[in-house]
Every structure is written in structure tokens, then in C-alpha cells.
Amino acid sequence: MSTQVISDAETALGHLERLTDELRSRGWAVEVAAPADRWPSALVADPRTRAMNENVIAARERSDDSWSYFYGWGERIAPCADPSAAATALGRVLTARRDN
Numbered sequence: 001m002s003t004q005v006i007s008d009a010e011t012a013l014g015h016l017e018r019l020t021d022e023l024r025s026r027g028w029a030v031e032v033a034a035p036a037d038r039w040p041s042a043l044v045a046d047p048r049t050r051a052m053n054e055n056v057i058a059a060r061e062r063s064d065d066s067w068s069y070f071y072g073w074g075e076r077i078a079p080c081a082d083p084s085a086a087a088t089a090l091g092r093v094l095t096a097r098r099d100n
Helices: 008-025 083-099
Strands: 029-033 041-046 049-060 067-071 076-079
Touching: 008 029, 008 041, 008 049, 008 067, 008 083, 041 083, 049 083, 076 083
Parallel strands: none
Antiparallel strands: 029 041, 041 049, 049 067, 067 076
16 A cells, blocks of 8 residues: 655645646746755745735744635745735735836
8 A cells, every 4th residue: 555645845836836826827927946955935026016026935824724815925925725805915916016
């Protein structure tokens, strides 16, 4: 009998892929990186102004072991169970920067 083990990094990548699908459907540019020596991350950018971007990771919450999306500096965006809410929050941040 074989056992498949899914690492936390693979789980994080799966969550990022769901967020990526949601963001791309809304017109945002997204690049996902999953190098073997680092935690997976997604770079979300305004396609009109690529300098306006945010780095996003998916990680376990310490309080209850659920998963959430976080900005690169550690601020929580939304639970991974709701990629639509995360996409909306990211869109607000990137749009506000573009419009300033």
C-alpha cells in the first residue's frame, strides 16, 4: 500500500493556484513561484502598471490550523477558503495605489 504525503508547501501552492485563477479572471497579472528552497508565493500586479504589485503567500493560521492568504510582510488578507474575498482585497489595494 502506498501513502501519498502532501507537504505544507504543496498545500500552500494549491491555495495560491486557486487565488491565481480568481485574480486572472478579474484581469490581474499573477506570477507564481515555487522554488524548492523557498515557500511558494504569488506576485500580483496591475497589468497596466506592473510596478504596482503585491507579494502573497498562503500559510497556516497559528490559532486554529486553518489556512489564510497573507501579504509578504505578514498581514492577513483573507481565509484560503474564500479566494474571492482575497482577490477583492488585493484589487482594492492595487487599485488605490494606481489611482494615487
